[in-house]
Amino acid sequence: MKTSFSFAALLWLCSFAAAAAVQTMTWEELLPEEERLKQQQAAPVVSHDGAPVNMEQNLVGETRKDLNGKKVRLPGFVVPLEGDETKITEFFLVPYFGACIHVPPPPPNQIIYVKYPEGAPIDDLWGAIWIEGTIKAESMSNDLATVGYTMEGLSVEVYED
Numbered sequence: 001m002k003t004s005f006s007f008a009a010l011l012w013l014c015s016f017a018a019a020a021a022v023q024t025m026t027w028e029e030l031l032p033e034e035e036r037l038k039q040q041q042a043a044p045v046v047s048h049d050g051a052p053v054n055m056e057q058n059l060v061g062e063t064r065k066d067l068n069g070k071k072v073r074l075p076g077f078v079v080p081l082e083g084d085e086t087k088i089t090e091f092f093l094v095p096y097f098g099a100c101i102h103v104p105p106p107p108p109n110q111i112i113y114v115k116y117p118e119g120a121p122i123d124d125l126w127g128a129i130w131i132e133g134t135i136k137a138e139s140m141s142n143d144l145a146t147v148g149y150t151m152e153g154l155s156v157e158v159y160e161d
Contacts, residue, residue, distance in 0.1 A: 022071045022132055027095040030109055030149065032062050061109040063137035063148040072151075073132045074112070075159050078125040079144065087119030092147065093131055100144045108148035113140055116153030128159035 028036060074093065079100045082090035092100060093112040099105055114131060133153040140147055 022073050024073045027074070027110060030064060032064055035062050035109065056104060058104070058107045061107040061148065063109045065137045068136050070135055071132065072135050073130055075128055075130050077128055080125070081142070083119060083122070087121055088125060089117060089119045090115055092145065105145035108139060108146045111145055111147040112149040112151050113147045114151045114153045116156060120156040124156065124158050130157045130159050
């Protein structure tokens, strides 16, 4: 009897740990499978010869609702939105440097609006970072871009190869 109880408790703990596991993702995995080819064809072309660049965001693209409520870990770059002189508490996570500022914003399904109440130190945010948090396919807009995902950030760390 005691062995059966111990085994049941172990199974329960394993199922809890599996449910709480964090999934490391790539930006491509945020796209529904049918959108991946469309996204590759619509990638922005950056002009380095001084010609005017169309800064309008491509709003085509679907999100993956099956990711709602999942804990994920994703690398990216920060576009600061809210914070103070020492930390950032709200930001866009984008797949490449300069997105939303120097080049047109990526499509909404390639931008994550992150709320990180603890605040990430500003000094850690000039290069690539890893963000871990609970993701949701949810649209929101501001003056910079329309996003397709939101995230409650749990941790931020500097990206290292």
